[in-house]
Amino acid sequence: MSHEAALHTHESHGHDDHGHHEHHDTFLTKYVFSQDHKMIAKQFLITGMVWAVLGGLMSVLFRLQLGYPDASFPWLESILGKWAKGGQITPEAYYALVTTHGTVLVFFVLTAGLSGTFANFLIPLQIGARDMASPFMNMLSYWFFFTASIVMLSSMFVETGPFSGGWTAYPPLSALGDASPGSKSGMDLWIISMALFVVSSLLGGLNYIATILNMRTKGMSMTRLPLTIWALFFTAVLGVLSFPVLLSGLILLIFDRNFGTSFYLSDIFVNGVGALSNEGGSAILFQHLFWFLGHPEVYIILLPAMGMVSEIMSVNSRKPIFGYMAMLGSLFSIAVLAFLVWAHHMFVTGLNPFLGSVFVLLTLLIAVPSAIKVFNWLTTLWRGNIRFTPGMLFAIGFVSLFISGGLTGIWLGNAALDIHLHDTYFVVAHFHIVMGVASMFGMFAGVYHWFPKMYGRYLNNSLGYIHFWVTMAGAYLIFWPMHYEGLAGMPRRYFDFSIWESFKQFAELNRFISTVAMIVFAVQILFLINFFYSIFKGRKVLDPNPWQSNTLEWTTPINPGHGNWPGEIPEVHRWPYDYGKDGVDFIPQTTPVGENESSH
């Protein structure tokens, strides 16, 4: 089927010239129901950015509560109404904000916004294909995501509020409307939204896999693929294998919520309601199903960033990526191990200690391929000739954050230490640095690097530098001190610490963190201004290959039409990392290997 689709795309667009094509597109088919992978990528990106702003704003609101628990902000009441009576966020609103922030950032921004954007944009361009294997399925993937977004958004406006039990949605809390108002209709909408999201991610993922396997141009063997593509390939495989498990878990949850089953429920007495009739279920079952997705999900978020960082680092160091095969091997082993470590989120659930010990071993094993990647990135910089484009800055920032957050993973992955640190701010610091901010940096790096290809214009560099340095410093200022809060045992998801003798010493620090968070958020607005302004008014790209890069996307016209290459798709003769080889600055993949050329 994918082959047919390939033929179809080839026939309809292959020999069309750019102008001829615009003629046929209406506004609706070009910008809304587009089947052009580049437009779908932009749709994912901009929807993701909208969610990033909303999710970021939510974090600013709940940081306001954590930083200034006693202050009253009358304007909050005018925005949030009953959720901020007297200008103070209520616990209900606080938990709803925390939950939605987590859900939205993990799934909508760092999964759909990251993979959706760059898999769509880069796969056909970098492997030399006219479009995805199934452009129609690709379009559906976006619209399922869009629908999921709308449903999630609508859950904010139901009477009892959006879901407020944490993004992990553990039952029984998520199953019992009587246990928490957020678990009433808000939770139904949350589940529906997530189910739609799973469909979107499957449609996208299958498409990415099919495209990479079947539609590479002549000469583009698997080992000549840029690492970005490899990373996106493993990401898609992870998603396709793990998202269905989440869906099954959620379906059981729907049954427990609405049809009286007891998959997750047993021996429950709810205050004000009485004993429930459910017996024999296991609340822990859901956690297994959830984390069977949830942990690969971490790598679904991280791998695309790793791939793009490898690419951007090599291009801007003017040096080949060090250890291509080792990078590939480590990507592969991370992808395999990603499926074998989920229970490290469950060390304190009463897990069988022997089972726990197996998960300790497998979890810490991930540090090995991670270390290989870090050392390879460092060696790539070594004796290079580094150009600090904003994309390169964010790539370097990614590596720094990945080191910092990865090392605390060694603490948390060791079950004995996790007993103390589990569900404290140490965990918050760890996963925000290694997964949240690091992947966000990967995404920024990608946006700065490929913006010229997306829109035929440049982003403003000075704003890019400000954006990077403030965000970099801010990320550390926000999350580094949180390790100390965690070492004091300070728990996550607390609305207020003032009644706790053990944790109230951090009031001043919390205020500091909140203030920095607001500044960092403001700087992201600066990025948004830069982004949207530059789409229309940015400096025009005049050189089709502005970064002197080897990969195929830069062999297309500056503003490629649907079908990407006006003529034949170029043939590939070499790997993508011949930078500085035999004294030549760069040798594009399309250049045939010379007779006297040394092999790498």
Next chain:
Amino acid sequence: MSLYLSIAIIALIFVVIFQIAKASEYVSILKGEENSRKQNNKINGFLMFAFLVLGFIGVYVCNEYLFDKTLLAQPAASVQGEKLDQMLWITLAITGVVFIATQFLLFWFAYKYQEDENRKVFFFAHSTKLELIWTAIPAITLTVLVVFGLRNWFFFTGDAPKNAMVVEVTGKQFGWIFRYAGKDAVFGKKYYKNIDPATNSVGIIWDDKYAQDDILTEQTMYVVKGQPVKLIIGSRDVIHDVGLSHFRLKMDAVPGIPTTMWFTPLYTTKEMREKTGNPNFAYEISCDQMCGNGHYSMKGIVEVVEQDEYDLWMAKQKAQYLVAFPEKDPEAAKAAAIESAKTNTTTKDSTAKKATAKM
């Protein structure tokens, strides 16, 4: 009003920054784009070095400010905690060395190898030897950490000593219930449908012969210094978590699936007040698993006391059976008899009805 003002100010700052950034683009065209690009590259290269230095200073300063506020500044309050702290320091030392080395190399390389017209880059794409080195070294280091960690893990999760005192902990939205087995040292059976928040908060089956001397308390748990204590943990409604940060332990409370955890407290609450210099010090139990809107207020207390103090406290406790059925209490029955002689018998009827319902 102040909101609009601050929005206006922020917007103004944005406009200024944006205009400057825009202007810098024109300036660069005037100066020659290649020149200004090189200049920017130098600035960013320098900033890489500055970030490295300031970053390490920042780590030091942060530690100066915050270390004393963490638990590492006080002695661990349990045998388990001491082992855990030791492991934490070793892990910190190992990851700390790696952190400093790799961050240094990253920013130093970025600074040192910034673009320079005269540098010829070193085409270095592969080295099996190097890959093997940095596969093997992390693998060996991690093996050490795993072995060390698992020894502790099996100690922490292993069986409690035979002489351990046993307390049953039940979480509910939003508080803690503790049950002591009483004189027979055996807990009576319980069934969740028997729960009555007023008199039988964990659903004890009163018919069970071991049940009638069980003691229930709320919010505060008493344990004895130096004696191992084993907690049998459960929940009445949603998942909670018994977080004992001073003892460096925690365990989820899951409805329907009991879990256990044991530890040996080393210092009484009083001793800990002296050691920390905080007269308000308390061994707080924090709920560490999101359990609803009152999650942040779900606090309990562990009172660690000497044996004699514990015995005194225990002597004052009344079996829950007698609380639930005051008429079965020989002492209370006497008082009730006097009482009922004075008033009519309706109250007695209602308590009797209640009692049959419980059965």
